[in-house]
Amino acid sequence: MNTKSLMKYIASQLPNKGTTLNWIIRGEAGTDEIDENKNLIAVVHCNKQEEIIFRNFTYKLDCALTGQILLNALTPEQIDNEVSAIFDTIADYVMSLKYTDCDGAIVMEGKCGNVETATEELYYVFSIPFTLFAQF
Numbered sequence: 001m002n003t004k005s006l007m008k009y010i011a012s013q014l015p016n017k018g019t020t021l022n023w024i025i026r027g028e029a030g031t032d033e034i035d036e037n038k039n040l041i042a043v044v045h046c047n048k049q050e051e052i053i054f055r056n057f058t059y060k061l062d063c064a065l066t067g068q069i070l071l072n073a074l075t076p077e078q079i080d081n082e083v084s085a086i087f088d089t090i091a092d093y094v095m096s097l098k099y100t101d102c103d104g105a106i107v108m109e110g111k112c113g114n115v116e117t118a119t120e121e122l123y124y125v126f127s128i129p130f131t132l133f134a135q136f
Helices: 003-016 077-096
Strands: 024-027 040-052 056-071 101-102 107-110 116-120 125-134
Touching: 003 024, 003 040, 003 056, 003 077, 003 101, 003 107, 056 077, 077 107, 077 125
Parallel strands: 024 040
Antiparallel strands: 040 056, 056 125, 101 107, 107 125, 116 125
16 A cells, blocks of 8 residues: 555545535546546645654655636536535545545544635636545
8 A cells, every 4th residue: 555545545435425426536647547528627646745653654644635627617606516515525534534444554534624726727726635644
């Protein structure tokens, strides 16, 4: 188990939680995995890992769920609803991970940050940072 596998596992769990049925959610997606239609795509990824218990394979993982919505595909209200729904889903899931076996990694605790938003070219983009404390 490594961080890439953990991110893919978390991404696979999110469609089963909350109201994220319209989203394509991937873990640590490479460029070959992105579809032609880039609307309602979100990726769970790890930005930084820090060993917090030396030689015990226990890490603090700084992660994020980033996503994008085509600006003309939805109204501003629909965009807000979609982002709120996916935020609620990831926040509830991450904060529910207390000493949970996530397909080989034990997540001891998860914390979720606030949504960061912007517009880039044709897309409304957002990032939801979260932190995991995990043992591999």
